[in-house]
Amino acid sequence: MDERDYELFDALKKRPDKDPDVDFSNQLRRELQKSHIKKTKRFTVATILTVPVTLAVLLFVFMIGGGQSFELKNAAQLTINQEKNFTHLVVIFLLLALLLFILFVYYKGLTRGKLVYMTFALSFLTFVGNLVYAEKQNIDEPIVQPSYSESYDSKQDHIDEIQQDNYLMKTTEGGIK
Amino acid sequence: MKKPYEHLFNGVCCVFIDLSFFGLPDIYPDFIGYLFFAYGIHLLPSFHNLKRWSKNFAIILAVLSFFVELDQWLGYKMLGEIGVQFMQFLFIVFMYVVFQLLLHIHKNKPLEAKTFKTYQKFIAFMLCGFVIQSFSINIDASMRENVHFIGYVPQLLAYFFFLFYFRACHKYYKEINENKVPSLK
Numbered sequence: 001m002d003e004r005d006y007e008l009f010d011a012l013k014k015r016p017d018k019d020p021d022v023d024f025s026n027q028l029r030r031e032l033q034k035s036h037i038k039k040t041k042r043f044t045v046a047t048i049l050t051v052p053v054t055l056a057v058l059l060f061v062f063m064i065g066g067g068q069s070f071e072l073k074n075a076a077q078l079t080i081n082q083e084k085n086f087t088h089l090v091v092i093f094l095l096l097a098l099l100l101f102i103l104f105v106y107y108k109g110l111t112r113g114k115l116v117y118m119t120f121a122l123s124f125l126t127f128v129g130n131l132v133y134a135e136k137q138n139i140d141e142p143i144v145q146p147s148y149s150e151s152y153d154s155k156q157d158h159i160d161e162i163q164q165d166n167y168l169m170k171t172t173e174g175g176i177k
Numbered sequence: 178m179k180k181p182y183e184h185l186f187n188g189v190c191c192v193f194i195d196l197s198f199f200g201l202p203d204i205y206p207d208f209i210g211y212l213f214f215a216y217g218i219h220l221l222p223s224f225h226n227l228k229r230w231s232k233n234f235a236i237i238l239a240v241l242s243f244f245v246e247l248d249q250w251l252g253y254k255m256l257g258e259i260g261v262q263f264m265q266f267l268f269i270v271f272m273y274v275v276f277q278l279l280l281h282i283h284k285n286k287p288l289e290a291k292t293f294k295t296y297q298k299f300i301a302f303m304l305c306g307f308v309i310q311s312f313s314i315n316i317d318a319s320m321r322e323n324v325h326f327i328g329y330v331p332q333l334l335a336y337f338f339f340l341f342y343f344r345a346c347h348k349y350y351k352e353i354n355e356n357k358v359p360s361l362k
């Protein structure tokens with residue numbers, strides 16, 4: 001009898017259509033549903049926008065805490081002092097963030113809405129911001145390169161002036177002699 | 178035998194290509210490109226409001242770009258690079274409107290996917306190029322040219338994407354004219 005019972009029990013255990021464990025399946029289902037929700041909501045715009053911001057804050061904290069900027073002298077000889085280094089980093093970071101944002105919005109395939117409007121507005125703001133910054137910096141060299149004709153004219157004027165000076169000098173020398 | 182896409186493509190060519198040899202002004206001036214655009218949009222088979230708006234936008238841009246080009250020809254350089262870049266931004270906005278119109282026309286038609294993909298890549302690359310170029314003002318003079326060049330590369334890519342789109346549309350129109358496929362109307 002025992003043997004037969006055990007056999008029956010084993011057969012029952014192996015049966016595929018046995019009743020499912022109600023509690024377990026409930027729990028499992030709930031977990032599955034939760035994970036499903038998590039998976040669908042993992043890549044929201046908010047998280048993707050907050051990740052670069054958090055990275056930037058961490059970078060800033062590390063830079064301040066370390067008391068030094070990142071050494072990029074071997075990579076870029078142009079960056080001379082720390083202040084310049086920092087501005088360069090900020091500019092590069094802004095540029096990359098903006099480019100990634102634009103690429104992300106259009107990769108998502110949006111044709112209208114706030115985000116598309118934001119890409120246009122932000123790119124125009126960078127344009128205006130750069131103009132304002134350039135105006136404020138007051139760079140010695142002109143932003144607009146002078147055209148060939150202008151430079152030629154100015155050169156000619158310069159040459160004329162020199163020749164006139166020479167002529168004047170000669171005449172004065174002659175007068176003295 | 179109306180071919181609106183040819184006119185649109187001519188417009189893109191004229192706006193993109195700036196050829197000036199031996200001190201002569203630009204052979205393909207931008208305002209002629211915008212006039213091509215206006216005519217191409219006029220030929221597009223649609224009665225949507227976007228068509229009217231984009232046509233008016235093209236004419237306004239033609240007038241604006243004429244003054245910018247005139248400024249360059251006469252050598253005043255009052256605006257310099259700023260005017261050119263501003264016109265570029267307006268061109269991107271204009272292309273966005275044009276693509277909205279094209280998407281509307283090709284809705285539930287065979288070329289919808291192609292139009293949409295071209296829209297995605299074209300606007301994204303154009304905006305990226307514009308952003309890079311707008312940053313180039315504040316960069317050292319030694320690096321400025323390189324940054325400008327880096328900005329031109331995505332815009333060149335966008336140009337090629339539009340070229341491929343034009344070829345597909347051109348083929349489709351040929352088939353419409355030979356009555357092989359139903360028309361877009």
